[in-house]
Amino acid sequence: MPDGSVTISQLDLELRRIRKRYGSFTAVDDVSLQVGKGQFVCLLGPSGCGKTTTLRCIAGLEEPDDGDILIGGKEVTGDPPWKRDIAMMFQDFALFPHMTVAKQVGFGLEMLGKPKAEIAKRVAEVLKAFEITSLAERKPASLSGGQKQRVALARAMITEPRILLLDEPIGALDYSLRETVMLELKMLQQRSGISFIWVTHDQNEAFSLGDLVVVMNHAKIEQQGTPEEILARPRTPFVAGFVQGNNVFHGEAGTAAGGVLRVACPVGEFLVPLADLPAPAPGAAVSFSVRAERIADRPDPTLPNRVTARCTAVEFFGAVRRHILELADGEVLKYDQFGALAPRILPGQTVDLGWRAEDSVLHDAVLQG
Amino acid sequence: MSTIRANSPAAYWLAAPAALWMLAAVVVPTLLLVWVSFWGGRAFSTASPLTFDNYLRFFSNQAYLGLVAATFGQALLLMAITGTLGYCIAYFMTMKVSNARWRTALFLAFIIPFWTSTLIRAIAWVPFLGVNGVINQALIGLGLTTKPVEAFLYSMTGVTMAQVSLYTMLAAGPVVYMLTSIQPALREAAMTLKATPFTVWRRITFPLTLPGVVIGQVLVFLNVMSDFATVATIGGNKHALLGNLVLNFYEGSQIRFAAVVAVLLMVCMLAGVALALRVVDIRKLGT
Amino acid sequence: MPDGTLLQARPAARRKAQRFGHKFRSRLTGWVLGTVTLLFLLYQWLPIFTLGLLSFSGPTGGTTFPMNGVSLHWYRELWDASIMNDFKPPLGRSFVLALACSATTVVLSVMAAQAVRGRFRGNGLFFYLLLLGIMAPGILVGFGFALLMRLLGVDPAWDSTAFVLHVTYTLPFGFLTMLAVFNRFDSRLEEAALTLGASRWTTFRRVTLPIVLPGVIGAGLFGFSLSYDEYPRSLFTTGADLTLPLAVMAQLDRQLTPELYAIGTATTVFSFVAIGIFTFAFWAMRQSLRGRQP
Numbered sequence: 001m002p003d004g005s006v007t008i009s010q011l012d013l014e015l016r017r018i019r020k021r022y023g024s025f026t027a028v029d030d031v032s033l034q035v036g037k038g039q040f041v042c043l044l045g046p047s048g049c050g051k052t053t054t055l056r057c058i059a060g061l062e063e064p065d066d067g068d069i070l071i072g073g074k075e076v077t078g079d080p081p082w083k084r085d086i087a088m089m090f091q092d093f094a095l096f097p098h099m100t101v102a103k104q105v106g107f108g109l110e111m112l113g114k115p116k117a118e119i120a121k122r123v124a125e126v127l128k129a130f131e132i133t134s135l136a137e138r139k140p141a142s143l144s145g146g147q148k149q150r151v152a153l154a155r156a157m158i159t160e161p162r163i164l165l166l167d168e169p170i171g172a173l174d175y176s177l178r179e180t181v182m183l184e185l186k187m188l189q190q191r192s193g194i195s196f197i198w199v200t201h202d203q204n205e206a207f208s209l210g211d212l213v214v215v216m217n218h219a220k221i222e223q224q225g226t227p228e229e230i231l232a233r234p235r236t237p238f239v240a241g242f243v244q245g246n247n248v249f250h251g252e253a254g255t256a257a258g259g260v261l262r263v264a265c266p267v268g269e270f271l272v273p274l275a276d277l278p279a280p281a282p283g284a285a286v287s288f289s290v291r292a293e294r295i296a297d298r299p300d301p302t303l304p305n306r307v308t309a310r311c312t313a314v315e316f317f318g319a320v321r322r323h324i325l326e327l328a329d330g331e332v333l334k335y336d337q338f339g340a341l342a343p344r345i346l347p348g349q350t351v352d353l354g355w356r357a358e359d360s361v362l363h364d365a366v367l368q369g
Numbered sequence: 370m371s372t373i374r375a376n377s378p379a380a381y382w383l384a385a386p387a388a389l390w391m392l393a394a395v396v397v398p399t400l401l402l403v404w405v406s407f408w409g410g411r412a413f414s415t416a417s418p419l420t421f422d423n424y425l426r427f428f429s430n431q432a433y434l435g436l437v438a439a440t441f442g443q444a445l446l447l448m449a450i451t452g453t454l455g456y457c458i459a460y461f462m463t464m465k466v467s468n469a470r471w472r473t474a475l476f477l478a479f480i481i482p483f484w485t486s487t488l489i490r491a492i493a494w495v496p497f498l499g500v501n502g503v504i505n506q507a508l509i510g511l512g513l514t515t516k517p518v519e520a521f522l523y524s525m526t527g528v529t530m531a532q533v534s535l536y537t538m539l540a541a542g543p544v545v546y547m548l549t550s551i552q553p554a555l556r557e558a559a560m561t562l563k564a565t566p567f568t569v570w571r572r573i574t575f576p577l578t579l580p581g582v583v584i585g586q587v588l589v590f591l592n593v594m595s596d597f598a599t600v601a602t603i604g605g606n607k608h609a610l611l612g613n614l615v616l617n618f619y620e621g622s623q624i625r626f627a628a629v630v631a632v633l634l635m636v637c638m639l640a641g642v643a644l645a646l647r648v649v650d651i652r653k654l655g656t
Numbered sequence: 657m658p659d660g661t662l663l664q665a666r667p668a669a670r671r672k673a674q675r676f677g678h679k680f681r682s683r684l685t686g687w688v689l690g691t692v693t694l695l696f697l698l699y700q701w702l703p704i705f706t707l708g709l710l711s712f713s714g715p716t717g718g719t720t721f722p723m724n725g726v727s728l729h730w731y732r733e734l735w736d737a738s739i740m741n742d743f744k745p746p747l748g749r750s751f752v753l754a755l756a757c758s759a760t761t762v763v764l765s766v767m768a769a770q771a772v773r774g775r776f777r778g779n780g781l782f783f784y785l786l787l788l789g790i791m792a793p794g795i796l797v798g799f800g801f802a803l804l805m806r807l808l809g810v811d812p813a814w815d816s817t818a819f820v821l822h823v824t825y826t827l828p829f830g831f832l833t834m835l836a837v838f839n840r841f842d843s844r845l846e847e848a849a850l851t852l853g854a855s856r857w858t859t860f861r862r863v864t865l866p867i868v869l870p871g872v873i874g875a876g877l878f879g880f881s882l883s884y885d886e887y888p889r890s891l892f893t894t895g896a897d898l899t900l901p902l903a904v905m906a907q908l909d910r911q912l913t914p915e916l917y918a919i920g921t922a923t924t925v926f927s928f929v930a931i932g933i934f935t936f937a938f939w940a941m942r943q944s945l946r947g948r949q950p
Contacts, residue, residue, distance in 0.1 A: 165561075380772075380775075391786060394801055394820050398804045465690065482701065537696065566682060
């Protein structure tokens, strides 16, 4: 949950135990979510995880089999899309091919029955704000990807809805454009105070944009929290594995003492802090993760968590050297080394690695069901 | 790169047989018709003098002019009926039937008769329309009338009824094609912009299917304008449209007059098609 | 969960009513359009079924109900027919003509569509030239072509003039089919073959043709069925030996008897069988293509 002190008047959106099935396939299973006023929420997950279906349920394009949807505190579960205080930006923008940009952008206001003069004035303003005034009389077929994106956004924003739903909104753009567009969208969202629900499979987008990131897998929410929380404390092995740079270890719970659990893995025994989790019964299957950059090579002998691994490949990400290593049980270990002066590890070399107890993150056994 | 290079001479060789075939058997005969329609004299000879007499004689006859109007009227009537009917059917089959099997079954039921002989299908209407026909038997059986209605066989009503069953497919086919090529996201986008379903249809779906509607209307127009077989089968020899007139003159060895009517028919049809092409680009349908 | 939400939530009953409202309208539209569709299908099929039914009426049966018994009388009449209304030779001619048109259509339309892929200068004009074959009504083309043949001193016959004219009608349909197929065809497959050193002709034969084969069969089907049923173009260009539609029309002019229903039913059934065979070939071809994919 984002924040326990949130009161109802501040909620733009609330999902209560939404469920959606298609035949025997469950697309969305027991999804609950609270979105405060003007929040930027990212639904993150692999394709087929139910994030788009959740978005479509919010829009009213799908009707959940079970559960309630509240927009601005008002129950809208059975309402059709045209009665909801939302707007949506579609994956391929879904621009109307037969309408000019100006007509397109004014469509929403026209549907609200606004007078012609007012529509023209507002459209001119919005086109100017989105720097697409010169495109006003063009049709979508003659626009570039970036221009289409702006038009789609202008079309959705002009009615100033309470919530803007975005389905992979920059997935169709060139890589080079994405960074700039992301920054613009974030600023736009903050200025407008409209809540954004942004569906993506790209964790860079989710972590750099979202106030709240909701990680979904197999129709369920695996974890929700701020980007920092999810990066620092993945609650499930799926989230840990999905978020880049985590190493996941599976093992058997040993004894817990002083808030630290002993975990026996095929490659050795490790100390993992319990943090806020209850101590699992000895012998229970548990998992934990450790981030690649928290590992040290040729470690201090006092470090409690140690492994030996053989380097198979080295990749360069700017200042970071990522090593792909193989553990004794054949599992892969990632290790990020910073600094140009650090002694190199070459493919084929076998090295000792280690990390502090507090750098390992225990996963919530209850959620792993 | 593909198996044929752009602008390669091979393309010309590949295109030549079809092009020559069409030129020799469609374009030349059509131009010949125009020429023959201006022939004077009595002999069927290329040495005939050219004259406007044939046209003047045609246009001075009120009955013939009435026939032109009747043919147009019949075409417009059929366009209106099959256009509405065809759109409803196309919309139902593509938008309202979500079960793929049912949809295929409906499509087949709709399309299969089109693959059989138009002539036989026109003849199939005969036992329906007569004074003792199925429709009259049904009307009397239901007690709706005591005396058989004579308005069906050998009447334009009967012709219209048969033509509706023959040509609705032509009006619906292109619409089906256009409807299936509309991305569902477009309609959904309109809905999220507060458009109600009827508005979505009026502002998004219909404009995007308009090329299909126009193509369908052109096909129906062309077919009804030149239809003489249905009229001959069901209308008997009491009724005629321009097509039947061409045939009557031809059989009466009035070749020049037949050519005049044929040219007029052609001009009417070209005008119709030109009008339609101003609205849509047919070539876009193929891509 | 904060309490306030419950107060603002609408009662379930009103929610249901709301849900029912727009769903109901959408369903109603569906029902109305569905009824129109079904009524039309009935309207379209009823005459065809009636024709079939009446063709089995008794020897004293007329051209409408009652049938006066059930018999194969009219089919026997058809089979034993005299020279005057013997439908067997016209049937044979129509069949041969349709096969010839089908073969010609397949070859010419594949060539024409492949040519258009080459984007040669004037391909737009070429497109419209072919389209003219569909647009130009049979009665005009037939009449004009008959005049041309008369000027050239060629006697009309089903296997010469009628064949040439039928192809002008069937070819455009085959051509449009092939264009549509090539539009969906991924030419990177050809590129792959070409970069592997195959010649253009080998690539076309070994890669392109097998993939577009269902379309080729479709073009052949168009060629066959359109020619087989063609009436107006045959009318002016066939001469003394009639094709089937001409023979049917001639018989209708003489006298309407259930014998005509029998021939109508027979050719309709024959059309269905032909469609069935082509569809099966189409399906089998697709299956074998799918089977070859990894």
